[in-house]
Amino acid sequence: MREALEGSQAIARAVALCDPDVIAAYPITPQTHIVENISKLVAEGDLHTEFVSVESEFSAASVALGAAATGARAYTATASQGVLLMAEVLFNIAGMRLPMVMTVANRAVSAPLSIWNDHADSMAVRDAGWIQLHATSNQEAVDTTIQAFRITQDTELPVMVCMDGFILTHTLEPIDLPSHEDVRAWLPPLEFDRKLDPADPKSMGMLVTPDFFPEVRHSHHSAMQKALATIEQADADFESAFGRASGGLLTVEGDPEAKIGLVAMGSTVGTMRAGMAHFQAEAGPARLINLRAYRPFPSQALRDAVRGLDHLIVIDRAISPGLGGILGSEVAAVLSSAPDAPRILNVALGLGGRDIPETLYPDLLAAVRDPDAPAFSVFDADLKKLAPEDR
Amino acid sequence: MVDDARLADLRRKFGRAPAAPSEPAPAKRTPREAQPRFRGLESGHRACQGCGEALAARLVVECAGPDVMIANATGCLEVFTTAWPESAWRVPWAHSLFENAAAVASGMEAAMKAKGRNTKVLAFGGDGGTYDIGFQALSGMLERYHNVLYVCYDNEAYMNTGIQRSSSTPHAATTTTSPAGKERMGKRHLKKDLLSIIAAHHIPYTASASVAFPQDLQRKVRHAMGIDGPAFLVVHSPCPLGWRHDSRLTIDVARKAVECGLFPLVELERGALTNVMPIREVRPVADYLKPQGRFAHLFSDDVRAQEERDHLQALADYNIQVYGLTGEGQDPADTGGAAAVGRSGRAPRGNDGAARRVS
Amino acid sequence: MTILTRGAYGEPGTSLAFKTGNWRSTERPVHIHAKAPCHAACPAGEDQQAWFAKLQEGKAEEAWRVLVAANPMPGVTGRVCPHPCESACNRAALDGALAIHNVERWLGDEAVKHGWAYPVDAPAADAPTVAIIGAGPGGLSAAYHAVRNGLRATIYEAGPEAGGLLRSAIPRTRLPREALDAELERLCALPGIDVRFRQRLGRDVSVEELRAEHAAVLLAPGCQEGWEWSVSGAVPADHHEGLALLKEFMDHGQFPSARRVIVHGGGNTAIDLCRLLKRSGVEEVTLVTASALPGPDTDPADVINVVPRELEEALEEEVAVIEHATVNRLVMRGSRITGAEIVSLKKVPGPGGRKKRVSFEGTERVVEVDMVIPCIGERVDPEGLNGLVKRGYLRPDDAWGTLGEKLYALGDARGDRGTVAEAIGDGARVIGAITARLAGAEPLADGRAEMPASGLNPTYYERLPKAKAPKLPIEDRTFDTEIEGDIGGTATMAEAQRCLSCGDCLACDNCWTFCPDNAVIKTVELARDGSHYLFDLDFCKGCGLCAAECPTGYIQMQPEFAVETA
Structure with missing residues (x-):
């Protein structure tokens, strides 16, 4: 049954469908509505969970860690500064190979203070060892959240579901929430073998000397690569159960014969889809690649997806100052080994919540054809707003 | 398919009597296994000689376990017990980070509640992880009223990183970041009065204990274990390496800290002082300072040395006055009575270990 | 090949494989059953500590059996012994020596009362x-x-x-x-x-x-x-030697009549005699002794060698004592004594490091007496x-x-x-x-060291008052009734708790409790040294805590190599 729900509210409801044992969260814009809605579900008796309203994001992640270590299904949500305050714990959760799910309502990172959307927060912890999945819509965010609980227990890797702050979290959409029974049938109970248990008292979080540390990291990397198949399988299974997929590792749409392609993550995909439909005549044919799985990075799927392209526009909503786009750099690295790899135009768009209008679409396609266009630019930056020495 | 003939042959070869594979091996208990106490923290850990923290943790787990789980902050205790693949713990135990033991414990406890299990959650941290970096998480845990017993093993400096001052380091003690020199007489600041801060959370039980008084320590642990809510215990645990005293003096030094008044053993319930361990014969602070190298500069000819000693004596006198630590006559629960032993461990007089009630 | 566990978790108690790693001191703890000072001081060879240990467990008959393994007459020695055990007792410095003497007597009397059998078997008919x-x-x-x-x-x-x-x-x-x-x-x-x-x-x-x-x-x-006695050749007509006089009194209940008596000597016979004389009506009884009365400044070697309690009671009963003195001359009227010249003595270093007694010229004084009784030995x-x-x-x-x-x-x-x-x-x-x-061998002396008070850890001993035996008031003292009474079973059991168990295991659990490495194993079955504990040297780092906190000094740290060659 479809309901008109705000993104945050829908996420809260989706989390509730997954019967988490412990939820710990600390409010931060634009994740606040998720916490508030979960609190309300708990208050109304619609969600039976231990909801721990902590004193910081650092503790939110730590509480979730402690709960997960006992074999409990754990969940948290945060954004921006919260992600960074959690950073140390996020590495820790992943390193201990603890299953859990976290929603990141993507937001820029201060300073200067910005409460609006970009991907600087989740990008900052891309090396923490978490699975990172991006949703292009609230329906996908809901479905991906449910899938995330299954992926995390199958892989013993924590899963971060990224959704753009405000753009998704605060937007009302008609959402189809599966029934509790159907989700319970689809999502098996969490059986965590290594859980803390007095009957079989294991020790976790031990000191590992150089004798074994490289093996620890290798096995983590290997688990991430194996997770690619798990992510695809979960989406396929979800589709056969609920009649709806969320994009596997990545999706490709548009003209298969097109020589120009675009890669984007999150809500930008929707904007580009609209631009492509609206400006097809003047901008020419194009192929749109929605990268759902950012970690693990679907290198082979991407190589397959760009086959035949001359030009590839990679849209970043984050920047690594001094290098350029983060996604763009990674795509370039992945395609460097592909035969006839397309030329890459890397742009950062919508930093700190700058609106990305669909009218930008033809400008992007024009830029890609311009041999003098810089390989990377903050595309929507108006340099006239800067003092000459700061340009 | 089992090849019975081959199996019998192998058994003959390797000296094992033929037996049905399902037959359980005879339970042979070694003397270590046959001991009448729970071995929650096993031998083979890598603590230094005479480590007060190893001893304190063992005493705590021994009477808290086995139906417990532990969240352990980064620190000596974590490092010396769990160098992979060898763990000294026989209780479920997890180390996450330096500053989040209380939060991790909160999560464990929430999970136990969610699953309807009674396993008690303990959080362990040193003074660095408790007084300093983990202080916020601890405050949060207490405020949220998690059913967790938090035990702080207070060795009064960052020992794991090589003896740096913490907010628990006593005034005038030298550490590698508060050394004594021409311009300084060790740490310039006071030891944080953590107990009062903890007690101000209005939690059911806050107490201090010492490795020198194991019966008292274990009584406090047992009391805390029975509380359905947050409890906090700080255990004074000398570090021979960091305090620079002979490893055989760990108990002696800890005892003197209590007997001089610098480390009062007290219990607070809902913020109110309810029990203290009276001092039978109050010692001068110098008795406590003297065996420790970290206070060696206080026994130099420098005029400031005497001043600092007087200052520490004044702090001890203050504790004695504020907590009412002077005993009146002999008391089975005072520093003399609580230490008393007799044949087969019994104290000569009926000492139930109960501390004096503060009226 | 060790295989990495997922997330690098560990299994319980696996640290046992590590043992002490590279932590090992040059010393290790050993159980050393040193002699308790009471035992070392006991002329009868009793191990008081051993039988007090049985009393601490409430086992009186067993305590008596341990006692009579050395001394078959505790009822006698518990009354007459000068108890050097108590003088040696390490508890003296804490809150008063253990009342070993009184407890010994109680045990002796209990054995008689209950007919406890001596722990002996009948020897073979053809035994040597x-x-x-x-x-x-x-x-x-x-x-x-x-x-x-x-x-x-x-x-x-x-x-x-x-x-x-x-x-x-x-x-x-x-x-x-x-x-x-x-x-x-x-x-x-x-x-x-x-x-x-x-x-x-x-x-x-x-x-x-x-x-x-x-x-x-x-x-x-x-x-x-008795040794022949004379002072500068003078022997009174009615000369009585101390021991003979005492025996005579014991047989006939009478002393020769005298108003003022000097007893010359420094042993128990002298004190017994002084007290009996005083009680029989002699007005002034003076003990002249070359030794000294016990006091804070007295050289222990110089103290009069008598049962301390007996001396105390003698002074109570107003027996006068002239210490550091000797009878220099008898003042005779005919063959009868009318006085004695006393002179002060002092010990001075003599040849070969031995001290000799010399009299001081100018300290002579004459005391009026009717009788001088020498008690100078037999x-x-x-x-x-x-x-x-x-x-x-x-x-x-x-x-x-x-x-x-x-x-x-x-x-x-x-x-x-x-x-x-x-x-x-x-x-x-x-x-x-x-x-x-x-059996064709030579007897061996017990060469074990004695446990001094400095080897104990007094922290762990509760201060407990010493038992006091009841005593007849001076005015009720006669010639037949025993002056010192029985302390009774309750006081005996309380007194037993005061024994420090010097040098022997108290089974107090301190070593077991305080070992940070669990290297002390508590076991009654396997400890071969009579204690309840084993050292698991695989895990002992040699910190010395167990030895430092052992109340009785039973645990001592020794260099590893010495233990191995021993």
């Missing part, structure tokens, strides 16, 4: 026999230890009763006859002991005959003869001991009492003894030597 001269404490002790060691003993006693000096020279106020008889009767009735009375050496038996018939001959005749009656007595005594070669082939001396007759307890101890020592030699 030893002949013992004298049924005093030394002879009886020797007979008892002979039986304990599977020998048979025949005692030849000149008198009609057993007990020797216990019967003839110790006042009943100190040792009631009932108590003495009860213990001696039980002892003489033990299988394998044959006491023959009225058998005088030289008249009825001879050393040589006995030596020919027995595995060994033990001479315990005691000292029956010597062996040489009858039947031809060629064996040297300068008054038997003077054997060694601590075992060896006089010659199959011939031993013990007790007062040795010349270097002076107490009942020493005689009892001699009995055990001599029999020990005989038993060893019958």
Whole structure:
């Protein structure tokens, strides 16, 4: 049954469908509505969970860690500064190979203070060892959240579901929430073998000397690569159960014969889809690649997806100052080994919540054809707003 | 398919009597296994000689376990017990980070509640992880009223990183970041009065204990274990390496800290002082300072040395006055009575270990 | 090949594989059962610590059995012994020495009351026999230890009763006859002991005959003869030697009449005599002694060698004492004494490092007295001991009492003894030597070190007041009633808790409790050293905490190499 729900509210409801044992969260814009809605579900008796309203994001992640270590299904949500305050714990959760799910309502990172959307927060912890999945819509965010609980227990890797702050979290959409029974049938109970248990008292979080540390990291990397198949399988299974997929590792749409392609993550995909439909005549044919799985990075799927392209526009909503786009750099690295790899135009768009209008679409396609266009630019930056020495 | 003939042959070869594979091996208990106490923290850990923290943790787990789980902050205790693949713990135990033991414990406890299990959650941290970096998480845990017993093993400096001052380091003690020199007489600041801060959370039980008084320590642990809510215990645990005293003096030094008044053993319930361990014969602070190298500069000819000693004596006198630590006559629960032993461990007089009630 | 676990988790207790890693000191703890000072000081060879340990467990009969393994007469020594054990007791510095003496007496009396059987078996009918001269404490002790060691003993006693000096020279106020008889009767009735009375050496038996018939001959005749006494050649007509006077009083209940008496000497006989004289109506009784009264500044070697309690009571009863003095001259009117000149003495260093006593000119004073009684000791009656007595005594070669082939001396007759307890101890020592030699070996002395007070950790001992025995008030003291009373069972059990267990395991669990490495294993079954604990050296880092916190000094740190070569 479809309901008109705000993104945050829908996420809260989706989390509730997954019967988490412990939820710990600390409010931060634009994740606040998720916490508030979960609190309300708990208050109304619609969600039976231990909801721990902590004193910081650092503790939110730590509480979730402690709960997960006992074999409990754990969940948290945060954004921006919260992600960074959690950073140390996020590495820790992943390193201990603890299953859990976290929603990141993507937001820029201060300073200067910005409460609006970009991907600087989740990008900052891309090396923490978490699975990172991006949703292009609230329906996908809901479905991906449910899938995330299954992926995390199958892989013993924590899963971060990224959704753009405000753009998704605060937007009302008609959402189809599966029934509790159907989700319970689809999502098996969490059986965590290594859980803390007095009957079989294991020790976790031990000191590992150089004798074994490289093996620890290798096995983590290997688990991430194996997770690619798990992510695809979960989406396929979800589709056969609920009649709806969320994009596997990545999706490709548009003209298969097109020589120009675009890669984007999150809500930008929707904007580009609209631009492509609206400006097809003047901008020419194009192929749109929605990268759902950012970690693990679907290198082979991407190589397959760009086959035949001359030009590839990679849209970043984050920047690594001094290098350029983060996604763009990674795509370039992945395609460097592909035969006839397309030329890459890397742009950062919508930093700190700058609106990305669909009218930008033809400008992007024009830029890609311009041999003098810089390989990377903050595309929507108006340099006239800067003092000459700061340009 | 089992090849019975081959199996019998192998058994003959390797000296094992033929037996049905399902037959359980005879339970042979070694003397270590046959001991009448729970071995929650096993031998083979890598603590230094005479480590007060190893001893304190063992005493705590021994009477808290086995139906417990532990969240352990980064620190000596974590490092010396769990160098992979060898763990000294026989209780479920997890180390996450330096500053989040209380939060991790909160999560464990929430999970136990969610699953309807009674396993008690303990959080362990040193003074660095408790007084300093983990202080916020601890405050949060207490405020949220998690059913967790938090035990702080207070060795009064960052020992794991090589003896740096913490907010628990006593005034005038030298550490590698508060050394004594021409311009300084060790740490310039006071030891944080953590107990009062903890007690101000209005939690059911806050107490201090010492490795020198194991019966008292274990009584406090047992009391805390029975509380359905947050409890906090700080255990004074000398570090021979960091305090620079002979490893055989760990108990002696800890005892003197209590007997001089610098480390009062007290219990607070809902913020109110309810029990203290009276001092039978109050010692001068110098008795406590003297065996420790970290206070060696206080026994130099420098005029400031005497001043600092007087200052520490004044702090001890203050504790004695504020907590009412002077005993009146002999008391089975005072520093003399609580230490008393007799044949087969019994104290000569009926000492139930109960501390004096503060009226 | 170790395989990495997912997330690098660990299995419980796997640290055992690591043992001490590279942590190991050069020292390791060892259990050393040092002698408790009471034991080291006990002339009778009792291990007071051992029997107090049984009392601490509430086992009185077992305590008595341990006690009588050394001394078969606790009811006697518990009354007459000067208890050097208490003087040596490490508890003295804490809150007063243990009341060992009173507890010993209680145990002796309990054994009589309940008829507890001595822990001895009847020796074989053909067991070697030893002949013992004298049924005093030394002879009886020797007979008892002979039986304990599977020998048979025949005692030849000149008198009609057993007990020797216990019967003839110790006042009943100190040792009631009932108590003495009860213990001696039980002892003489033990299988394998044959006491023959009225058998005088030289008249009825001879050393040589006995030596020919027995595995060994033990001479315990005691000292029956007073030394000749005169002051500058003057001997009063009514001269009485102290011990003879005391014996006479014990037999007839009367002293020669005198108003003012000086007793000259410094032993228990002198004190007993002073008190009896005072009680019998002598107005002034003065003890003149070269020794000193105990005091804070007194050299312990200089203190008068008597039962401290007896001296205390004598002073209570207003016996006067002139210390550091001697009788220099008798003032005679005809052959009767009218006064005595006293002169002060001092110990000064003499040749060979030994101290000698010198009198100080100018300190002479004359005291008016009617009688001067010398109590300067006795010597062996040489009858039947031809060629064996040297300068008054038997003077054997060694601590075992060896006089010659199959011939031993013990007790007062040795010349270097002076107490009942020493005689009892001699009995055990001599029999020990005989038993060893019958087996073709030489006896071995207990070479264990003594546990000093500095080796204990006093922290763990609760301060407990010393038991006090009841005493007859001075005005009620007569010649028959025992002055010191029984402390009773309750006080005994409380007193037992005061024993520090010096040098022996108290089973207090301190080592087990305080070991940061769990290297102390608590086990009753497997500890071979009598303690309840094993050191698991695989895990001991040698920190020394167990030794530091051992209340009794039973755990000591020793260099590893020394242990290995030992």
